[in-house]
Amino acid sequence: MHHKHTILLVEDEKEPADMLANFLEIENFNVLVAYDGKEALALIDKRADEIDVAILDIMVPHVDGKEICRRIRKHPVLSGIPVIFLTARDQEKDEIEGLELGADDYIPKPASLKLVKAHVESLLRRQQPQNSKWLQYGDLYLDTIGKDLYQKEKRIDLTSTEYALAELFFQNPKMVYSRQQILEHIGDDDKFVFDRTVDVHVKNLRLKMGDSSDVIKTYRGLGYGLNRDLFQT
Structure with missing residues (x-):
């Protein structure tokens, strides 16, 4: 059976978020939707081992997309996943800042659903196979290949x-x-x-x-x- 990739979608506008999530699910993706930054970080804490791609709006309440991207890039499980900024802020400085934070792609809104899907699929094709097998319990992540244990982003010296x-x-x-x-x-x-x-x-x-x-x-x-x-x- 074809593996379904899971997308973390962070978008505070509910109607566009649900429309994109529904479209991606029809296209054989699993989608975890967060309508604000706190919800996104909670999903990252609980379900990091499921997430393959993140689509982040920069301007979301509580914790913005830039900070979520920073957290992903420091996360022991998620640091290598593709991150796409999907945002109405289309000034060049925002794009540059997003890419400097470690985002892989930047799609200005409004964007067609098919365009977003095409960017996701392109990034997934470029992904290297994962070198680690992660086991998660609560805030703890065990890397059975690298032989390391992490508590959230912090490596525990064992x-x-x-x-x-x-x-x-x-x-x-x-x-x-x-x-x-x-x-x-x-x-x-x-x-x-x-x-x-x-x-x-x-x-x-x-x-x-x-x-x-x-x-x-x-x-x-x-x-x-x-x-x-x-x-x-």
Whole structure:
């Protein structure tokens, strides 16, 4: 089955936004619509791993399109996606500023629906295949290729053992692991490891996760795993 790309559309004029979203959905895209900047940032936080392209109006309430573009370019998952500014502001300085912020394209309004679609498809064709496989839980993003963990845009500096522990939990979110199972996963044949070692590594990982530390839960008498109460599926 052909993969449906997902577009983040940020446009404060509801009627044109809905018209464009409906057209793109008929043309086999998924569309996430935000009518202001706060809604856009909330979608980025919750659904970053789904978004393939962003279409941003510059003049939207609360957080403008330029700032949203800045956030996208700093985001661990979204930094490489195509960004299109779709806006009535057609002065040259705005176009230059948008491109300097990292936008890939700039379409002045009014623009035909087919023109927007053509620009989206052109940018998607130019995209390189993703080098990373991302797993997201809450504000945390795990890059299983680059072996990194991020909290929103900030990389968390982990030891190799802490990363192995995070990866175990993220790849198997419904599992609860006993200390013995965790030891077998993180253990080194050259070292003696003990149950207490697991507790220390989990504690250190939680400390580094900061406000997101409740992602990892202690299941009394069983062991550790992701907090399933936070991620009901």
